[in-house]
Amino acid sequence: MIYQYDGSYEGFLCCVYESYINKEFPIAFCGDEECFSLYPVRCVITISDHARRVQRGLEKMSIPGAQILRRVFLTCMEDKEQRMYAFARKLFSQGGTFLKNQSDEVYHPLAAAIRHMNGEVEKLKGFVRFSDYGGVLGAEIEPKNRVLPLLRGYFCNRCANEAFFIYDRTHRDLLLYANGRSRIMRVDQLQLDLPGEEEVHYRELWKRFYETIAIKERLNPRCQDIRMPKRYRGTMTEFLPTDHERHRNAIPPAAGAAFPGSAAPGGIPAPAKPR
Amino acid sequence: MDLLEKLTILSDAAKYDAACTSSGVRRGYQPGMIGNTSSSLMGCCHSFSADGRCITLLKVLMTNCCVYDCKYCVNRRSNDTRRAAFSPRELAELTIGFYRRNYIEGLFLSSGVLRNPDYTTEQMIRSLEILRHDYCFNGYIHAKAIPGTSPELVTRLGLLADRLSVNVELPSEAGLQTLAPDKSKAAILRPMGQIRDEVVQSKAELVKYKHAPSFAPAGQSTQLIVGATGDSDRHILHLTESLYQKYRLKRVFYSAYVPVVENSLLPALDTKPPLLREHRLYQADWLLRFYGFRAEELLTAEQPDFNPLIDPKCNWAIGHLEQFPVEIMSADYETLLRVPGIGPIGAKRIISARRVSHLRFEDLSRLGVVLKRAQFFITCGGRMRSGLRYSASTLVRQLESIQRGELPPDGTAVQLSLFDSAG
Numbered sequence: 001m002i003y004q005y006d007g008s009y010e011g012f013l014c015c016v017y018e019s020y021i022n023k024e025f026p027i028a029f030c031g032d033e034e035c036f037s038l039y040p041v042r043c044v045i046t047i048s049d050h051a052r053r054v055q056r057g058l059e060k061m062s063i064p065g066a067q068i069l070r071r072v073f074l075t076c077m078e079d080k081e082q083r084m085y086a087f088a089r090k091l092f093s094q095g096g097t098f099l100k101n102q103s104d105e106v107y108h109p110l111a112a113a114i115r116h117m118n119g120e121v122e123k124l125k126g127f128v129r130f131s132d133y134g135g136v137l138g139a140e141i142e143p144k145n146r147v148l149p150l151l152r153g154y155f156c157n158r159c160a161n162e163a164f165f166i167y168d169r170t171h172r173d174l175l176l177y178a179n180g181r182s183r184i185m186r187v188d189q190l191q192l193d194l195p196g197e198e199e200v201h202y203r204e205l206w207k208r209f210y211e212t213i214a215i216k217e218r219l220n221p222r223c224q225d226i227r228m229p230k231r232y233r234g235t236m237t238e239f240l241p242t243d244h245e246r247h248r249n250a251i252p253p254a255a256g257a258a259f260p261g262s263a264a265p266g267g268i269p270a271p272a273k274p275r
Numbered sequence: 276m277d278l279l280e281k282l283t284i285l286s287d288a289a290k291y292d293a294a295c296t297s298s299g300v301r302r303g304y305q306p307g308m309i310g311n312t313s314s315s316l317m318g319c320c321h322s323f324s325a326d327g328r329c330i331t332l333l334k335v336l337m338t339n340c341c342v343y344d345c346k347y348c349v350n351r352r353s354n355d356t357r358r359a360a361f362s363p364r365e366l367a368e369l370t371i372g373f374y375r376r377n378y379i380e381g382l383f384l385s386s387g388v389l390r391n392p393d394y395t396t397e398q399m400i401r402s403l404e405i406l407r408h409d410y411c412f413n414g415y416i417h418a419k420a421i422p423g424t425s426p427e428l429v430t431r432l433g434l435l436a437d438r439l440s441v442n443v444e445l446p447s448e449a450g451l452q453t454l455a456p457d458k459s460k461a462a463i464l465r466p467m468g469q470i471r472d473e474v475v476q477s478k479a480e481l482v483k484y485k486h487a488p489s490f491a492p493a494g495q496s497t498q499l500i501v502g503a504t505g506d507s508d509r510h511i512l513h514l515t516e517s518l519y520q521k522y523r524l525k526r527v528f529y530s531a532y533v534p535v536v537e538n539s540l541l542p543a544l545d546t547k548p549p550l551l552r553e554h555r556l557y558q559a560d561w562l563l564r565f566y567g568f569r570a571e572e573l574l575t576a577e578q579p580d581f582n583p584l585i586d587p588k589c590n591w592a593i594g595h596l597e598q599f600p601v602e603i604m605s606a607d608y609e610t611l612l613r614v615p616g617i618g619p620i621g622a623k624r625i626i627s628a629r630r631v632s633h634l635r636f637e638d639l640s641r642l643g644v645v646l647k648r649a650q651f652f653i654t655c656g657g658r659m660r661s662g663l664r665y666s667a668s669t670l671v672r673q674l675e676s677i678q679r680g681e682l683p684p685d686g687t688a689v690q691l692s693l694f695d696s697a698g
Binding site for chain 1: 278279282283286287290291303304307308309310311319320321322323324325326327328329330331333334369372373375376377378380531533547548550624627628630631632634637638639641642643
């Protein structure tokens with residue numbers, strides 16, 4: 001039996017619910033996209049009541065276990081739902097004792113996926129590069145895992161007095177923050193404004209600093225690649241031309257200046273006066 | 276001179292300072308201020324330069340003009356180089372501009388000695404005051420305390436910065452006398468002692484009064500240059516240990532000497548920096564801080580330098596085979612920590628996992644143990660790993676060949692040639 005669900009965490013919990021009600025063992029899960037298979041497909045409708053019941057059940061067996069499950073849902077682990085399902089079943093049948101053993105064969109893949117995601121979050125805390133678009137700070141990232149919910153608290157604290165957005169190109173999620181309130185929403189495409197003069201100047205300064213600070217006699221590209229894998233560099237100022245938006249938007253240089261207006265998406269009012 | 280040019284000169288002059296961390300203090304957002312320092316306890320790396328080193332702070336000198344003439348230093352008086360200085364406001368604006376864009380975690384401010392140590396420190400204080408008070412900067416600040424500065428000024432500097440550092444640079448008094456005639460050991464250690472005492476006092480006051488000013492809450496650090504003088508690893512490691520114990524330093528940084536100036540007292544200009552030696556010292560430093568080792572265990576008078584081909588922990592284990600193998604299912608935390616290939620995280624996971632399950636060798640690698648190194652030193656359920664062949668005499672070579680792949684590709688060649696010509 002293949003379970004089709006809406007791709008949300010609540011939807012997944014409903015799959016667990018259905019499998020217990022129908023006494024069956026789903027062999028695969030698929031999201032909203034059409035699923036072609038010779039196996040019978042069960043379409044699971046997300047019902048908050050069912051999801052809540054499963055959530056409460058999980059918490060009753062083990063609170064850390066329930067937290068792990070929720071967190072793992074954000075990762076990019078292969079066969080995520082199957083592994084999560086196996087984990088939930090084990091939790092329901094045995095309780096949370098097996099969580100003490102990270103080498104447990106059901107728990108280990110989940111623990112490894114969470115570690116991978118935590119590593120990405122830790123790196124992105126440093127690698128996110130904001131640009132000042134008329135007083136609003138904006139950044140883009142290309143993570144493998146759905147890290148925005150985990151970066152939210154960190155950046156809302158660090159940039160508490162700013163208005164900012166971070167766009168996740170991989171998952172097309174947008175984190176917005178202004179006036180002490182934040183929101184994550186799906187945005188299919190994001191068109192960035194061209195950087196102002198001051199922004200370009202800061203980019204130049206940063207690029208120069210980045211080049212100067214390296215000691216030529218100690219060049220070590222291998223070490224650099226291990227600590228800052230190349231996949232992060234596509235959104236980092238020091239590896240981009242100072243006017244990378246122009247290349248992205250494919251605007252011929254002369255026409256660039258003809259695009260005024262705020263880059264702030266989703267109706268964040270730009271602050272009256274940039275500090 | 277425009278800002279871009281100044282930044283180039285003054286970051287180029289500051290880059291030989293290894294200390295670049297934003298760790299040791301958590302201070303959340305405060306209303307009306309810019310930024311925080313609440314990143315993870317390890318600090319936050321914002322980029323990695325082409326030499327593989329972490330960039331976390333805007334590392335610059337206030338000025339690279341200097342009245343001193345330390346032979347090893349690019350900024351020494353007699354060196355013909357371009358000089359520049361930041362104005363305090365310029366520097367504050369640059370820091371804020373970088374910080375807002377998440378380029379950096381804060382500012383690392385050092386300086387050449389302009390006129391005299393007191394005058395220089397006053398300039399630095401002026402900059403930090405503008406940054407903290409006028410621009411309401413709440414991020415991380417690391418400032419250099421210049422040896423010879425009067426205690427009142429060091430106090431004022433410490434109230435503005437999160438971490439202070441006084442660089443020892445040369446590991447011995449003899450080295451100082453020949454290479455840095457304007458400095459003395461006493462002048463370096465005096466501010467270190469003062470900083471230690473004020474940090475302790477400030478912590479005590481903070482317990483009593485919530486709003487007591489905090490003095491260098493992230494403590495102090497220092498840097499030692501490796502390879503400019505003939506000091507042995509053993510000497511450096513003992514010095515490190517006593518700095519940790521006597522002066523309660525948070526970190527000691529090592530900087531492989533990069534020959535920047537021609538001088539008959541220094542290694543020739545074409546000498547490659549001893550990067551592998553620096554790496555081994557850092558590994559040993561970790562053993563001192565997190566693994567419960569003492570300096571005298573790691574190196575002896577008979578073996579005053581590390582074997583460049585083996586990490587210090589393996590090196591120690593080979594010399595103490597009588598303490599091995601260790602039984603995974605029963606050894607205590609401290610014993611597990613001493614096994615090569617097992618770190619603090621691995622040891623904790625083992626202790627947690629063995630309560631609920633019998634561990635096999637396959638499980639250990641899932642727990643984060645580096646089995647290719649650990650296998651020689653452990654038993655699991657009373658048995659060694661099956662198919663493992665070694666003897667006390669072949670062990671060194673086996674470990675060397677395992678670690679060969681981990682060495683930096685060109686660094687090895689450098690080290691070997693240096694090793695050969697050591698005599």
